[in-house]
Amino acid sequence: MVRVSGYQLFATTVLFQLGTTVIFGFASPAGRDAWIAMLLSAFIGMFMILGYIALMNMMPGLSLVEWFPKQFGPWLGIPIAWFYPLLFIYDAGRGISDLKELVPLTLLPGTPTWVILGSMMLVIMYFLSSGVEVIFRFAGLLFPIIFFLFVAEILLLLGSRNVHFDNLQPLLGEGWGRVWKTVWPFGILQTFGETIEFAMLWSFLRKPGQLAGINIIAVLVTGVTIAVFDMLAIMVLGEGVFQRNIYPLLVLLRQLSISDFLDNLDALGVMYFMTTIFLKISLHLMTAVLAIQKLTSAKSLRLPILIVTVTTLWIGSNMARNVTDHIFVGTRILPYNLWIPLFIVIPAILLMVAWIRKKAGTAL
Amino acid sequence: MSEYLWPWQSHVFILHPWAISIMFIVLSLLLSMISWFKKK
Numbered sequence: 001m002v003r004v005s006g007y008q009l010f011a012t013t014v015l016f017q018l019g020t021t022v023i024f025g026f027a028s029p030a031g032r033d034a035w036i037a038m039l040l041s042a043f044i045g046m047f048m049i050l051g052y053i054a055l056m057n058m059m060p061g062l063s064l065v066e067w068f069p070k071q072f073g074p075w076l077g078i079p080i081a082w083f084y085p086l087l088f089i090y091d092a093g094r095g096i097s098d099l100k101e102l103v104p105l106t107l108l109p110g111t112p113t114w115v116i117l118g119s120m121m122l123v124i125m126y127f128l129s130s131g132v133e134v135i136f137r138f139a140g141l142l143f144p145i146i147f148f149l150f151v152a153e154i155l156l157l158l159g160s161r162n163v164h165f166d167n168l169q170p171l172l173g174e175g176w177g178r179v180w181k182t183v184w185p186f187g188i189l190q191t192f193g194e195t196i197e198f199a200m201l202w203s204f205l206r207k208p209g210q211l212a213g214i215n216i217i218a219v220l221v222t223g224v225t226i227a228v229f230d231m232l233a234i235m236v237l238g239e240g241v242f243q244r245n246i247y248p249l250l251v252l253l254r255q256l257s258i259s260d261f262l263d264n265l266d267a268l269g270v271m272y273f274m275t276t277i278f279l280k281i282s283l284h285l286m287t288a289v290l291a292i293q294k295l296t297s298a299k300s301l302r303l304p305i306l307i308v309t310v311t312t313l314w315i316g317s318n319m320a321r322n323v324t325d326h327i328f329v330g331t332r333i334l335p336y337n338l339w340i341p342l343f344i345v346i347p348a349i350l351l352m353v354a355w356i357r358k359k360a361g362t363a364l
Numbered sequence: 365m366s367e368y369l370w371p372w373q374s375h376v377f378i379l380h381p382w383a384i385s386i387m388f389i390v391l392s393l394l395l396s397m398i399s400w401f402k403k404k
Contacts, residue, residue: 074399075400078396078400079389080392082391086388295395296398319372319374320373320374321374321375333377334377337382337385
């Protein structure tokens, strides 16, 4: 029986929520107020995750895809439950597409993208075959290393002469308008809404009573980490460069130079981006595999793993013609088309139905 | 019309934003048949 510790769940949740944000930055449309947008997103996102946990507590021992048939019955509940593995596969494909754009640009300029993506997917396939427990252990092991690198980066930047605190002024100079536009819907849904995937994994927690506390601390750590990086990027690069650049946090790392001896530390950023994206794609696919296993009553995970990894590689490698289109879809269309219905509307209806049924004592 | 078959591609997503939602509904109904059949 798979059992994970509170620390492992915490580390996995934080690294999952950080995901690609460690390179793309967060809330750049909010300009110098991006860090406020981040903290506000984290605050609202925390309540959304507590909503998912409330659902979990109403149906103890059941995972995300089992909630819907339980409350809505099999004819309506099962088709709704299938939306989620499909979304997780699509989201994993977006991660592959991010890699396709970034790695040839930074680490491996001469290597064909199919080699990069193919080898990544082979490793992920092996990783998934090792089981859920290995993913949690991997995150628990990497968490201190990644955070050590974060702290080193922050200290080195603060020690450089490039930090200009004036760039953060005036605070909310253009009002709350652009902050709110960034928070809703993208800010809340991209980083925190996706945590609904963990509802496939929460039942593995050794002490279920710790679930809410772990998630609150994880959201706080993620929110503060990204807010600090946003502040540093604004202080070092200025509002204009921060807003215009696709990879502001990568550009931030390029500013680091230690006595003309240690340069090109952006490679370090790509390395931790690779680590968090690897973990994020693996979690998207593991939750999709577990969901498919539950929905099809499959005895083995092998076939679902093969199907989801091959599908993800295929859709990820032909998803975007260019990075601009890819980011436009992710920030302007996807949140409205898929994320709001699947992360907010359907869980909210489910919460109401489950609550009414619980009160009336008529669970299916 | 053939681009409706590839709704996850960014340019199709931009031109026909609802194509992917429709694909999700169709696929989930088709895949549900496996679940219903296996449960019986």
